[in-house]
Amino acid sequence: MTGAGALSPTESEKHLIRSGGSAARLLALNLFRDEHRRTLDTIYGARDAEAYASLLGAFAATLDERVAPESKRFDAEAGGIATSRRAMFEQGLCAMPFDSNGGLSLPFGVYCLAMELAGAADASTAMSVGIHNTVAEGIFRFGSDAQRSSVFEDLIKGRRLASFSLTEPSSGSDASNMSTLATREGSGYTINGTKTFITNAGEADLYLVFAKTGDGHSAFIVERDNAGISFGPDIPKLGMKGSRTAEVRLQDCRVSADSLVGAEGRALEYVKAMLNASRIVMGSICVGIALTAYTQAVRYSTQRELFHQRLSDSPVTREKIADMRTSITAARLSCMHASRLKDLGRDFASEAAQAKLLSTEMAVEVCDRAIQMFGGYGYTDSDVHRHWRDARLLTIGEGASEVLRGLIAARELSAFR
Amino acid sequence: MNIAVCVKHAVDEAELRADSSGKPQLQGALAKMASFDRNAIEEALRQKEAVTGTVTVIGLGGADQKKTLKEALAMGCDRAVAIAAATNRELDALSTAYFLSRGVQRAGQVDLVFLAEGASDTYHGLVGPMLAAWLDLPFVGYARKLAIEGGKLKAEVSLDERTEAVETSLPAVVSVVSEINTPRYPTLLQIMQASKKPMEEVPLESLEDQRAPSESVRVMGTKMVPTNRKKVIYEGPAEETARKLVDALKTEGMV
Numbered sequence A: 001m002t003g004a005g006a007l008s009p010t011e012s013e014k015h016l017i018r019s020g021g022s023a024a025r026l027l028a029l030n031l032f033r034d035e036h037r038r039t040l041d042t043i044y045g046a047r048d049a050e051a052y053a054s055l056l057g058a059f060a061a062t063l064d065e066r067v068a069p070e071s072k073r074f075d076a077e078a079g080g081i082a083t084s085r086r087a088m089f090e091q092g093l094c095a096m097p098f099d100s101n102g103g104l105s106l107p108f109g110v111y112c113l114a115m116e117l118a119g120a121a122d123a124s125t126a127m128s129v130g131i132h133n134t135v136a137e138g139i140f141r142f143g144s145d146a147q148r149s150s151v152f153e154d155l156i157k158g159r160r161l162a163s164f165s166l167t168e169p170s171s172g173s174d175a176s177n178m179s180t181l182a183t184r185e186g187s188g189y190t191i192n193g194t195k196t197f198i199t200n201a202g203e204a205d206l207y208l209v210f211a212k213t214g215d216g217h218s219a220f221i222v223e224r225d226n227a228g229i230s231f232g233p234d235i236p237k238l239g240m241k242g243s244r245t246a247e248v249r250l251q252d253c254r255v256s257a258d259s260l261v262g263a264e265g266r267a268l269e270y271v272k273a274m275l276n277a278s279r280i281v282m283g284s285i286c287v288g289i290a291l292t293a294y295t296q297a298v299r300y301s302t303q304r305e306l307f308h309q310r311l312s313d314s315p316v317t318r319e320k321i322a323d324m325r326t327s328i329t330a331a332r333l334s335c336m337h338a339s340r341l342k343d344l345g346r347d348f349a350s351e352a353a354q355a356k357l358l359s360t361e362m363a364v365e366v367c368d369r370a371i372q373m374f375g376g377y378g379y380t381d382s383d384v385h386r387h388w389r390d391a392r393l394l395t396i397g398e399g400a401s402e403v404l405r406g407l408i409a410a411r412e413l414s415a416f417r
Numbered sequence B: 001m002n003i004a005v006c007v008k009h010a011v012d013e014a015e016l017r018a019d020s021s022g023k024p025q026l027q028g029a030l031a032k033m034a035s036f037d038r039n040a041i042e043e044a045l046r047q048k049e050a051v052t053g054t055v056t057v058i059g060l061g062g063a064d065q066k067k068t069l070k071e072a073l074a075m076g077c078d079r080a081v082a083i084a085a086a087t088n089r090e091l092d093a094l095s096t097a098y099f100l101s102r103g104v105q106r107a108g109q110v111d112l113v114f115l116a117e118g119a120s121d122t123y124h125g126l127v128g129p130m131l132a133a134w135l136d137l138p139f140v141g142y143a144r145k146l147a148i149e150g151g152k153l154k155a156e157v158s159l160d161e162r163t164e165a166v167e168t169s170l171p172a173v174v175s176v177v178s179e180i181n182t183p184r185y186p187t188l189l190q191i192m193q194a195s196k197k198p199m200e201e202v203p204l205e206s207l208e209d210q211r212a213p214s215e216s217v218r219v220m221g222t223k224m225v226p227t228n229r230k231k232v233i234y235e236g237p238a239e240e241t242a243r244k245l246v247d248a249l250k251t252e253g254m255v
Helices: A011-018 A022-044 A046-066 A068-077 A082-091 A108-121 A123-142 A145-156 A267-303 A315-343 A349-374 A384-393 A401-414 B037-050 B063-075 B093-106 B127-135 B188-194 B238-251
Strands: A162-165 A181-185 A188-199 A206-213 A216-223 A229-231 A245-256 B002-007 B009-011 B031-033 B054-061 B079-084 B112-116 B139-149 B152-158 B163-169 B172-176 B199-203
Touching (some): A022 A046, A022 A315, A046 A082, A046 B063, A068 A123, A082 A123, A108 A267, A108 A315, A123 A162, A123 A188, A123 A216, A123 A267, A123 A384, A216 A245, A267 A315, A349 A384, B002 B037, B002 B093, B009 B063, B037 B112, B054 B063, B054 B093, B063 B079, B063 B188, B063 B199, B093 B199, B112 B127, B127 B172
Parallel strands (some): A162 A206, A181 A206
Antiparallel strands (some): A181 A188, A188 A245, A206 A216, A229 A245
8 A cells, every 4th residue: 555645646536446437437338439330330331330329329328327326336235236137128138139029130249239338337237138148049049939939029028037057066168067957757857956156046037957868958948936946045256246146956847848948959059059149248248347447447547646647647557558448449349250250140159259268358457457557446445346356257157268268279270180 | 189399409518528728618519418308208208198199309400419309209209300500500599499489380289398497508498488489378387297187287386495386278388397207218129210200300591581580699608617516524433424414414405
C-alpha cells in the first residue's frame, strides 16, 4: 500500500475506486455502439450493419438500466440474477440466432455481439443465459418436431429455464467416460448418476441430461418436478458468483421415451456440435468482461495522478492500454470469424476452439492488467478484480484451454500427415 | 381512440460535456429520445390498449430524429410523422408548437394529444400549452394519473406544493410527469418490426403558411450551471454516522 500523502488517491479517485465504475459501465456500453457497427460493417455490409447495430444499441440501453447496476450486488450476495436474466429473456436475446419456431433469424455473429454486451453488463447472468441457450440449440438441431414446438419455443421465449447437465465428478473434459447410466425399462428409461458443476442447477425448469445407453450415450430432457431428480447445495466459486452451480442427482429417475433428444447412442456427437456453438458464445462473453475491466482501468488512469502526472500520461500505462485494446479487438474478430463460418454452414470446430481459447485467456490477461493499473486498490476495495474472477472460470468450463489446444493442434497436424 | 404523441430527439444531458471555457459542446453531442417522452408514449399506448385505436408519434427535427421515432414505433406506436427541419434551423417554442400542431392535424381526428412535461435537454415546458392553443383544445399539464370516463378525461395533476384533480372534455392536450407510469422496453422483435411501420416525412417548409409565427426568441448563448457538491464525510461507527447522515439530510430538507 502506498503510504506517502502525495501518492494517496484524492476523494474523487477514491469514489471512482469504490463506485465499481457504474459510470464507466455506462461509458462501456456507449463505446460498444460504434465498435459494433464498424465490426458488423466489415462482415455484413453497411446497410445490414446499421440495422444490427441499432438492435444492439437498444439491447445495450436495456442492459444499462436493468442489469449493469445490479452486477456488483450479484457478486457480493452470490445470487439474485433472476431479474436480470428475465430482462434478457424479455428482450428476446435467446431467440436471436434461430430461424424458425419463433426465432428472429439474425446471424450468429449478431447474437454473439449481444452476448458480449450481456457479459459486459453482468457475466454471471450472461453465462447462465448462454448455457440455457446451448440447450435450446441442441433441442432445435436434434430434437423432435414436438420438442421443437413445445420445449424449444418455451426456452427461446424465456418461459422456462434450462440447464446443460454433462460434467460428472470423475468426467469433465472426457465426457465419454461418464458413469451416469440410462437403462431402457418398458416404454421409458431409468436414469441413475450424479452431475456436478451444473450451471442453473435447482433453478432451471428442465435439464438436458447426458447418460450412457448401451454402447453409446444419449441425451434426455428431465423436468425439475420429475421424481428421482434432486439438487445439491450451491457450490461456492471464485467468480461468476451470481449464477448458481450445484450437483444434479438422479436416482431411479424415470423418464418417458419422448424425453430422448435425437437418436439413442448419438449424444456425444450432439455435445460436440452444441459445444462448438457455445464456445463462441463463451468467448464473446469474455470479450465483454474484458472490455468492462479495460474501460474502468483506462478511465481510472485518466483521473489518477501519480508523480505529478496522470497515470495515463505514463508510457508504461500507454503500452498497457494499447496491448489491452489490441487483444480485445483480436478476440472479438476471432469470435466473429467463427460465427460467420457457422452461419455459412462450414466446419467451424477449430475456429470456435480458437475463438474461445483466445478470448478467455485474453480476458484473464486484460483483467489482470486492469487490476495492476488500479494498483493496491485493484487488489482490495475496487470492483475490478471481480471481472478477473469471472473471466477465470471460462478458461476451464465449456472446454478447458488444454482441451482446446489439443483439438486445434490435432486439426493442424492432420494436414501434415 | 386515436392518439397523437409528440416527441423530441434531444441532446443526451447525461453525456453533455463542456469545453475549457465552460460552454457546452452541443456540436456532435450524443442525442436520444428526451427522457420523459417515453412516459408520454407509454401513457398513449395504455390508453389505446384499454380500448382500440391508433397512436401516431410526431417528431420535429433533423434526419437524426428518425432514431427516436423508430424507438417510439418499437414501443408500440402505429405510425410516425417526421417533420423534417434543416439541422441549422433553430425554432423557438412557439414555432415548434405551431409545426407540431400541423403534424397532429396530419394524424387525422384525434381524441388525445400527449407530450412530456418538458424536454429533458432544455426543459422549458412551453410547447405543451402552446400546442393546445394552436389546436384550440383544452390543456391539462403535469398529469400524474389519468382516466377516461364517460367520454371525459379525469386527471390528477402535480403542482409545486399540491395535487389537483381536473376534468375536461375530449379532445384534449395532456402533458405528463414521469411518475405517471413505467415505460415499457421494446423487445428485439418489436425493434425489427418497427422498421416496417409507416413513417411519413414532411418537410417543414411545406407546413409554413400565413399562420406560422415568426421567430420571436433568439438564443444569445448557453452556459453550464456549475454544481457545487458539499462532499461531507462522516467517520466513526456505522450507527453513529448513519444518525448523523439522517440528521444532516433532515436539516437540508431532503427527508
